Structures are given as structure tokens and as C-alpha cells.
Amino acid sequence: xxxxxxxxxxxxxxxMDGVDASIIKTDGKSKYKAILDxxxxxxxxxxxxxxxxxxxxxxxxxLKKFKKKIKSIEKNITLFHAKAxxxxxxxxxxxxxxxxxxxxxxxxxxxxxxxxxLGDGELLSALTKKRVxxxxxxxxxxxxGLGAPLTPIFHKLLAKKFKIKRDALFIxxxxxxxxxxxxxxxxxxxxxxxxxxxxxxxxxxxxxxxKYDKNGKIAKLGKINNxxxxxxxxxxxxxxxxxxxxxxxxxxxxxxxxxxxFARKLxxxxxxxxxxxxxxxxxxxxxxxxxxxxxxxxxxxxxxxxNKFLVEKLKKKTENVKMIDDYxxxxxxxxxxxxxxxxxxxxxxxxxxxxxxxxxxxxxxGGVIVKNF
Numbered sequence: 294x295x296x297x298x299x300x301x302x303x304x305x306x307x308x309m310d311g312v313d314a315s316i317i318k319t320d321g322k323s324k325y326k327a328i329l330d331x332x333x334x335x336x337x338x339x340x341x342x343x344x345x346x347x348x349x350x351x352x353x354x355x356l357k358k359f360k361k362k363i364k365s366i367e368k369n370i371t372l373f374h375a376k377a378x379x380x381x382x383x384x385x386x387x388x389x390x391x392x393x394x395x396x397x398x399x400x401x402x403x404x405x406x407x408x409x410x411l412g413d414g415e416l417l418s419a420l421t422k423k424r425v426x427x428x429x430x431x432x433x434x435x436x437x438g439l440g441a442p443l444t445p446i447f448h449k450l451l452a453k454k455f456k457i458k459r460d461a462l463f464i465x466x467x468x469x470x471x472x473x474x475x476x477x478x479x480x481x482x483x484x485x486x487x488x489x490x491x492x493x494x495x496x497x498x499x500x501x502x503x504k505y506d507k508n509g510k511i512a513k514l515g516k517i518n519n520x521x522x523x524x525x526x527x528x529x530x531x532x533x534x535x536x537x538x539x540x541x542x543x544x545x546x547x548x549x550x551x552x553x554x555f556a557r558k559l560x561x562x563x564x565x566x567x568x569x570x571x572x573x574x575x576x577x578x579x580x581x582x583x584x585x586x587x588x589x590x591x592x593x594x595x596x597x598x599x600n601k602f603l604v605e606k607l608k609k610k611t612e613n614v615k616m617i618d619d620y621x622x623x624x625x626x627x628x629x630x631x632x633x634x635x636x637x638x639x640x641x642x643x644x645x646x647x648x649x650x651x652x653x654x655x656x657x658x659g660g661v662i663v664k665n666f
Contacts, residue, residue, distance in 0.1 A: 295320035298390040298640075299328070301382065301423075302633030303374050305397045307468025307491060307548050308596060309343040310504055311335045312374055313629035314381045316389065321637035325450055329385055330626040333377040335370075342366050343397060343411075344498070350400045351549065353407060363399070367411040370397055374412065375420035382421070392417065393636030393660075394427040395628075401441070401547045406434040408441075418665035426636040426660040433646040438653030441471070445483040445650045446638070447631035448473040455620045460589040462580060463617070465627070466490060466597025468548045470576050473650075483650040487529060487575035490597045491548040492568045500561050506569075509602025515566030524555040525571045572597075573606035592617050594627045636660065 297320050304313045311334040319325045335343070346366055349359055356363065374394065382389055396412025414427035430440040448463040452475040455461075463473040470489040474481040493512070494505045506512055532550055556564040580591075594617045597603060608614045617624045635645045639660030647656045 295322055295324065297324065298637050299387045300391045300393060300633040300636050301378060301389050302393040302395075302629040302631065302636065303378060304395045304629035304632055305335075305370070305374075306596070306628065307398070307489075308494065308504065309335070309347070309397065310340060312377050313626050314377050315626045315629035315633055316381065316385055316387065317630050317633045318387075319634050319637055321634065321641045321643060323450070323453065325454065325630075325634060327622065327626075327630060328387065329381060330623055330629070331377075331381050331384070332625065333373070333380075335373065339366075339369055339373060342369070343399075347399050347549075350409075353400075353402065353405055356400060356407075356409060363411065367413055368416070370411055371413040371416045372420070375417050378417070378421045378423070382423075389423050391633075391636045391640060391662075392421060392423050392425045393429075393632035393634075393639075394425050395429065395632045396427060403434060403439040403441075406440075408434060414661060414663045415665045418663050422666045424640075424662060424664045426639045426662050428661045429632070429635060429639070429645065429659045431661075432657050432659040433651050433653050436646075436653040436655065436657045438646055438651035438657075440651065442473070442483055442485070442650060443635060443645055443659070444628060444631040445473040445475075445480050446645055446647070447627075447634050448483075449475050449478065449480050450634065451617075451620075451622070451627075453478050457590055462589060462591050464576065464580065464591060464593050464595075466576070466593060466595040466600075466603075467628075468494070469546045470572075470595075470597070472580055474581055480647065480649055482581070485546040486579040487546070488548075488551045488572055489595065490572070490600070492551055492553050493565060493572065493600075496553050496556070496561070496564055496568060505596075506565055506600065509565075509569055509600045509605075511562055512565035512569040513602045515560065515562030515564070517570045518556070518559055518563055518567045521555045521559060521567050522571055522574075525567070526574075528555065529575065569600070569603055570606065573603055573610065576607065577610040589613060590615060592620075594624050596625070598624055
């Protein structure tokens, strides 16, 4: 009988607005139970520092150029993660065995085998008195993988938990949209689809003192500019050609691969409407074609699922769209639960990435395990 562990997952995504924290009970294989989820919003200074830093890090050499600033922000976000971890741990009576610490991505380039997440695992371990697993992507990159996505093995576990035996497509709409295709409890394919909320969020950040277009209300008031829509589509095609990986799929995408310069001359409402249409169209056009029928399950995860206007557009384009929340799981915490699960798999030396998910040569584990107390 497999041993069960209590694991805390800490995830901060491309929105850079805070930390999702999840405690789960799992054997790292086929068993899993969600215990507690909680969101911790970054204070304004950390949020702004992260956004500004990410905008500065455009190339590998920038990591060295801004090394001092990176170290300073890394310490601040690690302290914040430690505070969040200690707070959620106090709310439960269970003894946490491991913390899965994703960190904050500021640069990702699989061709150069670099994926930089801010986060000091040693410091987090010292401050929480827990074993910490972090730096999850490096082993995959060294194994000729893309370094992403890493959540498909958890999506496979969810498909089994939900008893979805027929085709299931988990579509995670974060800053970038990615999917995992699971059939008969087996991962068929996983990859990035294109931009998620990154273009819309940046538009709103640049024009308003807001982080996102809540429910797509601004976009809903605007009109789609078809000329700009065509320009965005052609630009995406060029990006995909540049990022062609191993001759068969596009590379792992980064929010910096996209910008909304084509929409700059439009009003805010029209720009939001056009970018929302572009995002929905890209998700629909790039997902496996056979999911456009009623026999399949399209399950939306990630913050983008809360944009009602975007979801309405997806539902008009394809049938059987569901929210992961419909299955009793809070869609805000899928990735934090995933990294809690991946932490245990890493400890058990079980694979977290596979040729069908990241393009790596062979299934490989990941994560650096530290104990600093």
C-alpha cells in the first residue's frame, strides 16, 4: 500500500498578482485529496517590481545585467511565500511533509535551456522548517525538453478522479493558454496553444489602474476591428514559425512573445474586443480538431475562465465547454495543487515530464529537494 503525504503547493503565475497556496494529501501516484486552498495577494510594491523586472528581462544577458535587482526581489517574494506558507499551515492540523515551490517565472527560453524562476528554496525551507522542492524545470530542459508544461500528469490524475474515460481536453487559460489531452486515462498530447490573458491584461494595465478586464466588461462594449484581427493572426503565424521546435510543434511560449502594438490606435474598448476575439479564435483554431464535437469534454482551468465574455465566445465556437469548477475543484488552484503533487513525485523520483508533454528524450523527474533547518 502506497504511503500518503501532505504537501503544500505554492504557485505564482504570469499575472504576477499573488500566490495560490494548496494543501493536498497524495501518494504521488493515483491518490489525491484537496485539503485547503488559499490565495495571498502580493502587496502593490512587489507586484509592480515584478512587472517592471519581467519587462526588462528580454534576453539571457539581462539576467546578468539586472542580477542585483533580481536578488533583491527574489528575497522579497521568498519572504512573502514563507509568510503565506506558515499562515495556511497554521489553519490545518496536518503535518506538512513537503512544500512544492514553483517560484515566479521572469524568463523562459527552452532553446537556450533557460527557465528562470525567482525563489530561494533554501531560505523558504529555513523560514518554514519544511522540506522544499523547487526549480522544477531544469532537468526537463537538460533532457532536451521544453521545460513546460508540467501540469499534464496532474490533469491525468484529475481525469481519473472525475472518471472521464473518453476524450478530455484540459485547457488552462493563464497568461499563456496550454492544453492537456487525456484519453482513457492516458496523456495523448500537451502543449501551448497561444496567448491566454497576457495581451488583454497588458492592455488594461497600460490604460487603467486595473490588473485585468473583469468578466470582459470592457471588451463587451467594443467592436472587433477585422483589419487588426488579421494583423494579429499573421503575426502569430510568424511567431510560430520562429519558435518551431523539433519540426513538429511550436516551442514553449512566453508572455513576451506577444504584444498588442497592432491595436494601439484603437479605442480601449475596441482594442479589448479585438484582443478578446483573437484570444478565443487562437484557442479554438489551435486545439485538436476532433474536440469540436459533443462527444468530447473541454474543461477550462486558469484565471481566464473567469472572463465571461471570452468564455461566451468559446462556447459559440465549440460544444461541451465545461468549467473545472463543475467537478468540485476550485479552478483558481489547479496549478498550486499540481505543484504540491509534483513535489511528492519528485521526492519519489517519479517522472513529472514526458516526451508527449514537453518533447523530452525520455520521462524524467524534476525539482531540487532542500532541507535547511
